[in-house]
Amino acid sequence: MLMGLVCSHKRAKEIKERSxxxxxxxxxxxxxxxxxxxxxxxKQTKFxxxxxxxxxxxxxxxxxxxxxxxxxxxxxxxxxPQLRVPMESLIKRSVDNGYAVxxxxxxxxxxxxxxxxxxxxxxxxDDKIVNLFNSIIRGIINYYSCCNQRSDL
Numbered sequence: 799m800l801m802g803l804v805c806s807h808k809r810a811k812e813i814k815e816r817s818x819x820x821x822x823x824x825x826x827x828x829x830x831x832x833x834x835x836x837x838x839x840x841k842q843t844k845f846x847x848x849x850x851x852x853x854x855x856x857x858x859x860x861x862x863x864x865x866x867x868x869x870x871x872x873x874x875x876x877x878x879p880q881l882r883v884p885m886e887s888l889i890k891r892s893v894d895n896g897y898a899v900x901x902x903x904x905x906x907x908x909x910x911x912x913x914x915x916x917x918x919x920x921x922x923x924d925d926k927i928v929n930l931f932n933s934i935i936r937g938i939i940n941y942y943s944c945c946n947q948r949s950d951l
Contacts (some may be wrong), residue, residue, distance in 0.1 A: 800845050802879075810836045848945060849882040881945045888938070 839852035892898040901910035
């Protein structure tokens with residue numbers, strides 16, 4: 799469960815305790831205290847495999863060509879939650895499952911990984927291999943369809 803609150807940290811703790819008590823009393827659900835946390839909206843967190851972060855408004859400085867070199871400031875209104883795909887963990891999973899190989903010289907999974915042949919599928923017909931990979935790709939794209947950066951997939 800994920801809750802967004804606009805209140806003090808002390809009030810958030812009270813709400814958390816009351817929510818846990820209600821879940822245990824009415825729904826007979828136990829809450830894992832290690833996974834339950836109160837975080838500030840500026841901190842990035844992972845929930846159900848999706849990275850969540852609040853993006854505040856941002857002021858951008860641009861050159862105004864009409865006013866002879868003076869700067870012009872404008873507000874870009876984000877002020878909303880950003881749902882992002884955890885690309886590094888997806889690439890790490892593809893390496894763990896044998897669909898990709900990590901370059902040992904590069905510490906970054908995003909830059910030092912490439913696709914590789916999957917020897918355990920060598921005996922399958924071509925159409926079965928294509929169907930298997932298509933189902934994997936469709937599943938990932940459908941799961942992360944709620945995210946803001948789907949183009950990275």
